[in-house]
Amino acid sequence: MKRVALLLVSLSLAACGGTAQTRRTFPVVVSTVPGPLVTDSGWAVTLSSAQLSLASVRFFSGEALVRRGPLPWRFDPLGWLVPSAWAHPGHYVPGAAMGELLQPLTVDLLAAETPWGTADGVTGTYGSLQLSLGAEGLRLKGTATKGADSVVFDTGSFAPPAAIEGVPFSHVMDTSAGRVRVAVDLAAILSRVDFALVGSGADPLDPASPAFNGFARGVEDSSVYHATWEAAE
């Protein structure tokens, strides 16, 4: 009886396709954005260790709002006098959960890339992701040089108190093969750090120092994480 019912239902629905979305899985890898590490204050950084503790990544349908300036075609004659306020990251609605990888991982960011695991997800339009760091967060060690000055530093572990929300990831996910790459822009994380302002010391970095504050703000900045879909060859 049940087989007959299933057959009849399958026949009756065969012409109508499925229910819009389907479940799928996809791998996630973690790497860094390549490039020289130079801070805004002119320090060139060489890392000896970069450990990132990851707790989870969740994908959502809501798009991140990251527009930072006026649209070029919009005429604003008083803009020079009274500048407009523009949306910034954080003011976004996550929307529906589309995928997730809840497996903790510690990544050596000096490696080329590290497989994180396989995320469970559904097909549909993805707009953003949410990254949760583990308790150890990010810890960088290395040497910063500026002219004749050289500073050996260890940032210590820093984990944001909340998940990093609104990381842009615009992709129409179907069932085709591929993977998600989450790349960490270490240059952007270190950009705010002035190694001349290390407070009581750089190794370990004084948590009350302006340099540590710059590092922490960098870790919390959702724009330092880049998520892209890489289709399988």
Added chain:
Amino acid sequence: MSHPRLIAVACALAWAAEAYAHEDPDEPLDAGAAVDVRPSPEAVFGFDAGTPVDAAALAPTGPDGGSPSLEPADAGAPLGTTVVRSSRAPRSASEVTVTQDVVQAAPRSGATDLLRLVPGLVASQHSGEGKAQQLFLRGFDAVHGQDVELLVAGLPVNEVSHVHALGYADLNWLIPAAVREVRVTEGSYRAFQGDFAVAGTVQYELGLEEPGLTLSASYGSYNRFRLFAGVRPTDAPETFAAVEYVQGDGFGPQRAFGRVSLLGQATLKVGNARLRAVVGSAGARFDSPGVVPQAAVDAGAGFFDVFGLRQGGSTSRHQLLLGAELPHESGRTTLEVCGVLSDLLLRNNFTGYLQHAEGDGLEQQQSNGLVGARAVHRRHFHPFDSLVTLDLGLGGRRDDIHQSQRGYREVDGAPYRDDFAASIVQTAVSAWTEVAWLPARWRFMLGGRLDVLHYDVRDELAFAGAGATRSAFGPHWGLKAGVERALGEAWRLFLNYGDGFRSPQARSLSDGERAPFVHVRGAEVGAAFTTAKVDVRGALFGSYVANDFFFDHTVGTTVYVGSTLRGGAQASVTARPIDGLLLSGSVTGATAHVVQTDSLLPYFAPLVARLDASYSHPFQAWGLAWTPRVGTGLTLIGPRPLPYDEFSRTVFLADVRAALRVGRVELVVDAQNLFDSRWRDGEFVFPSNWNPGAAPSLLPARHFTAGAPRTVAATLEVHL
């Protein structure tokens, strides 16, 4: 009852009294009304059938503006008379009347079983024996009633702008033994069909099967205990009073319930006028075990386990209808007023700790006071030797609603968060007409319906508790049309078109908004073959909704999906091939998909089949009348599409009934889910988290509500 409500009821009563003062002779019978002449129950017990019919006992039909029907006269007939039973003439191939012998063929322990009498309808009771069933019909997921208009003896059941779900229709107060027949009008092709008649209209008519006093007591599995008492005068077949008390522990933890229901109907003929009053009071309390995550069962949890404490609810309903039917020489006028007071307190938590660390439990409360009135005028004309009928209907309804929702803590049930609280006055005024022309073997019908809705909403929590008010207003116009062709004595072909609508949720309206309607356009082509012993029907149906939405009431999300298209086929048969044997079955196949994405809508029921069969063979022995009877009800629900290309499991349920009546005493043994199938009454896909310490998965996952295992009940019934 508040002061304005008392005034409204008093005005309505005055109107009814004025209407009662008019006297007109009976109208002639409409051509096409199927008449079934068969022996009365008295004749079955050994008396002679075939004596003349008492034509004076024939009465016009109910107030829906349908064709006149011949009402049962068995109770009033002296022994030895033949009783003429008639069902209303159908106006589409899927317009059917389920008679009392079909109702009584198989076990009917409650509202879910009564809803399964409707061809193609799936009723799921996913939150305890007291919450309204979730309904699926003709490709629609009607949630708790938003797409199926339900009426009992003319009293509206659907509640507008309900806090839990739009059109919430709680039928649990309906006493199965007091259901005389079920009039099913699937689709929205008739002008009398009002709000929520998107997939169809179901009207339950009341009456006890047997005159005299009936007392019964039942005891069954899981300490289910039932007491019933009903009385019906011999000379007034529609008049009765009945009370039912039911309680039980439920088939698993946190499923206990208890309810009491009182129903009464009185009809009185004064001259040509027929007066009718319906009264009812009911109260229920029920626990609910919640929804089981499939992942938890896979990890070792029990199939009947509880997820979420303190779930369940409490309901009450009090109702009154007063009506007058005034025949005149060329037609009939029916006037009715009604009032319904209903309350619901509902606690549920389907998502655990997903949204809130304290728990996602929701306590919903709704109090509704409904006052309504309806007038239907029917007139016959005979231009050019043909018959023309004109039906005019007017109706009004005011719902005075107080509703709130707040969150409660899972650990102790204490409320900690107010979500909303609102007072709503919703007013609906409707006018409709059907004009039918019947030249020779044809019948052409053209009709229309206008509904105007008005909303006053006070959002009690807005502006830090100061409150905000808003109002909305909007009309809806719908067309109805039908063509019938009789072929010979038995065959009829039907072609129908109709627009239906569903009123919006008051809380969703903004100030000054033209009240939007979900508007459905439906069409159907079908055929019926009717003889004295068999009635076979088949229909192909389709419907289009331009601005549909999908409301997932388990998590309270609404997804607007744009235009949707539904279609399907339905076949039904009712046969009485030999004395004592009854077969009544139906098969419905349906599909529903979103036009824009060409994808299936989730949750609808693509395949539903139902068979009710019974056999009885009365005989005389040792000076007593013996009536053994057996019956069965078989239900098949095919896999339903779920989100993410998944399907629910197939459901097959077999219920059986065996009974023996000796003289005035009857013993009935009912078994439901005879094969003890482990079935899922409801299956849903949404995220939940029942481990507050863990990082929850936010991805939607499969959940289910467990269906009842095999239950057995024995009933001892005495007829005095």
